[in-house]
Amino acid sequence: MKKKKIVLTALYISIFTTIVLTLGSYSGSPILGGFGSISRLMLIFASTSLFLYYMRMNQSPELEPAHIKNEKREKDDKKNNRPDRPSTRFVDVAGLDEVKEELVEIIDFINNPEKYHSMGAKIPKGILFYGPPGTGKTLLAQALAGETDSAFFPASGSEFVEKYVGVGAKRVRTLFEKAKKEAPSVIFIDEIDAIGAKRTTESNNEKDQTLNQLLIEMDGFSSSQTVIVIGATNRLDLLDEALLRPGRFDRHMFIGNPDVRAREEIFKVHIKNKPIDAKVDIKNLAKRTHGMSGAHLSNIANEAAILAVRNNKKNIGIDEFNQAIEKVIAGLQKKNAVILEKEKKTVSYHEAGHALVGKILNTDLVAKISIIPRGEALGYVMYAPEEDRYLITKEELYNKIKVLLGGRAAEEIIFGEVSTGAKDDLKKANNLAYQMVCEYGMSNLGNRVFEPAIIKSCYGMIDTEIKSIIDSCYDESLKQLRDQSELLHEVAQALLEKETLTGEELDTIIQAHRQKNYSIAT
Numbered sequence: 001m002k003k004k005k006i007v008l009t010a011l012y013i014s015i016f017t018t019i020v021l022t023l024g025s026y027s028g029s030p031i032l033g034g035f036g037s038i039s040r041l042m043l044i045f046a047s048t049s050l051f052l053y054y055m056r057m058n059q060s061p062e063l064e065p066a067h068i069k070n071e072k073r074e075k076d077d078k079k080n081n082r083p084d085r086p087s088t089r090f091v092d093v094a095g096l097d098e099v100k101e102e103l104v105e106i107i108d109f110i111n112n113p114e115k116y117h118s119m120g121a122k123i124p125k126g127i128l129f130y131g132p133p134g135t136g137k138t139l140l141a142q143a144l145a146g147e148t149d150s151a152f153f154p155a156s157g158s159e160f161v162e163k164y165v166g167v168g169a170k171r172v173r174t175l176f177e178k179a180k181k182e183a184p185s186v187i188f189i190d191e192i193d194a195i196g197a198k199r200t201t202e203s204n205n206e207k208d209q210t211l212n213q214l215l216i217e218m219d220g221f222s223s224s225q226t227v228i229v230i231g232a233t234n235r236l237d238l239l240d241e242a243l244l245r246p247g248r249f250d251r252h253m254f255i256g257n258p259d260v261r262a263r264e265e266i267f268k269v270h271i272k273n274k275p276i277d278a279k280v281d282i283k284n285l286a287k288r289t290h291g292m293s294g295a296h297l298s299n300i301a302n303e304a305a306i307l308a309v310r311n312n313k314k315n316i317g318i319d320e321f322n323q324a325i326e327k328v329i330a331g332l333q334k335k336n337a338v339i340l341e342k343e344k345k346t347v348s349y350h351e352a353g354h355a356l357v358g359k360i361l362n363t364d365l366v367a368k369i370s371i372i373p374r375g376e377a378l379g380y381v382m383y384a385p386e387e388d389r390y391l392i393t394k395e396e397l398y399n400k401i402k403v404l405l406g407g408r409a410a411e412e413i414i415f416g417e418v419s420t421g422a423k424d425d426l427k428k429a430n431n432l433a434y435q436m437v438c439e440y441g442m443s444n445l446g447n448r449v450f451e452p453a454i455i456k457s458c459y460g461m462i463d464t465e466i467k468s469i470i471d472s473c474y475d476e477s478l479k480q481l482r483d484q485s486e487l488l489h490e491v492a493q494a495l496l497e498k499e500t501l502t503g504e505e506l507d508t509i510i511q512a513h514r515q516k517n518y519s520i521a522t
């Protein structure tokens with residue numbers, strides 16, 4: 001700013017002197033006229049140069065490259081205590097395509113509120129990002145603000161937890177006041193469980209007041225004020241129901257660990273501005289970092305860069321990446337969070353087993369199979385939502401149990417032994433069998449219902465029936481998978497390689513397999 005003033009003053013002086021000298025020479029003044037025409041030309045040259053320089057300094061910010069403009073604005077905002085308007089964009093968030101797709105609608109809401117208001121539609125207020133740490137929840141919230149040119153108000157739930165009653169609530173109020181004033185804005189509350197955890201009977205006055213204030217604020221602002229509140233948590237199950245009600249945090253998005261394709265993309269984002277040796281194979285790095293989060297991968301890229309500096313290298317080579325990966329893996333091993341290659345294989349066959357039994361019996365539609373850990377599960381099969389059902393037949397219940405046992409059956413067929421991975425499946429399968437015997441009258445005990453009061457007295461009988469259902473279902477799953485063992489290998493191998501398969505990819509594998517066998521048979 002100072003520089004600009006000096007240039008402007010110099011420009012004025014040189015223009016002024018040029019004019020005075022020029023006029024002086026024509027007026028015949030003995031003093032002014034004494035200056036030669038060369039000096040006048042020099043002065044004109046100086047004024048023109050100064051003028052051009054000044055114009056350049058004042059160049060319209062529109063013409064500046066976006067990143068320079070954004071950096072300048074961020075600095076300026078900080079200096080003037082204005083809220084941050086992040087320059088992060090969706091391209092900076094790798095993977096997470098499904099979540100980004102869902103957010104596109106919210107972005108349109110924020111960017112074109114009139115369109116929605118004219119239809120009487122309300123802009124959603126609260127979004128909840130849940131999932132393991134370091135997966136890009138904060139980054140995504142920043143990108144949402146960046147894409148909509150909104151003010152970004154980051155906060156952490158723990159900031160609102162105070163000893164003194166009313167302090168947390170006041171902080172919540174102030175935060176919302178500021179955000180409303182700067183609308184459109186995005187409030188991001190990380191670790192929202194610190195204030196939004198389920199209320200218990202032993203009341204904690206301060207915490208309850210803070211949560212109440214948050215609920216009041218969320219109910220309070222009209223949807224014409226574009227303030228989006230994003231909460232983030234590692235544990236959705238801890239949150240108070242009141243927080244999840246319509247009009248509050250009613251959109252829940254799971255932000256999971258990246259699969260191999262997403263890991264490759266994340267690596268690409270984090271090496272974009274780093275000199276990388278041509279021999280470094282990003283695909284291979286992605287393969288070797290199963291189970292790691294985006295934060296781990298960004299850490300690896302950074303660690304490798306530091307090592308390259310330490311080793312006096314011109315660019316970051318494979319050795320540096322190897323060392324960086326080993327370091328992160330060692331850290332994870334300490335926490336017992338790293339999945340061994342053998343476990344990955346077991347999980348692949350287990351999940352492929354579930355999905356294939358489902359396919360063979362033609363039960364629910366598979367939306368996705370994955371060996372990326374989620375919650376306590378090391379892998380999962382996600383089924384496409386089906387229409388609401390109020391009646392389920394006996395055969396369908398049998399099939400559900402067979403699908404649940406398909407994971408363990410696959411393990412037994414392939415490895416000759418079973419693992420603890422089926423714990424949850426067994427619990428669900430046994431619960432269903434129990435309901436079939438005791439509630440639905442679907443066992444050899446006939447159309448009987450067993451109330452809890454009499455179950456104890458005839459538990460042996462009931463248990464025999466549960467066992468018979470479970471055993472026959474397990475035998476059937478084993479048989480189906482043995483008959484299709486080649487296909488089981490193909491699905492599990494694909495899963496091992498890609499880590500997630502969509503329903504369509506699964507269908508393609510099955511179709512290709514059937515075509516191959518058909519042509520062999522004919």
Ligand SMILES: Nc1ncnc2c1ncn2[C@@H]1O[C@H](COP(=O)(O)OP(=O)(O)OP(=O)(O)O)[C@@H](O)[C@H]1O
Pocket residue numbers: 092093094095096132133134135136137138139140190232234266269293294295296298
């Ligand atoms: N999908 C991704 N694409 C690019 N970078 C990512 C991605 N996920 C994570 N990262 C990197 O990891 C860092 C940490 O991610 P972020 O803080 O967004 O995680 P988080 O889910 O909010 O974690 P926490 O639950 O611990 O708060 C980011 O700054 C970024 O460098």
Ligand SMILES: [Zn+2]
Pocket residue numbers: 350354407408421422425
């Ligand atoms: Zn399972």
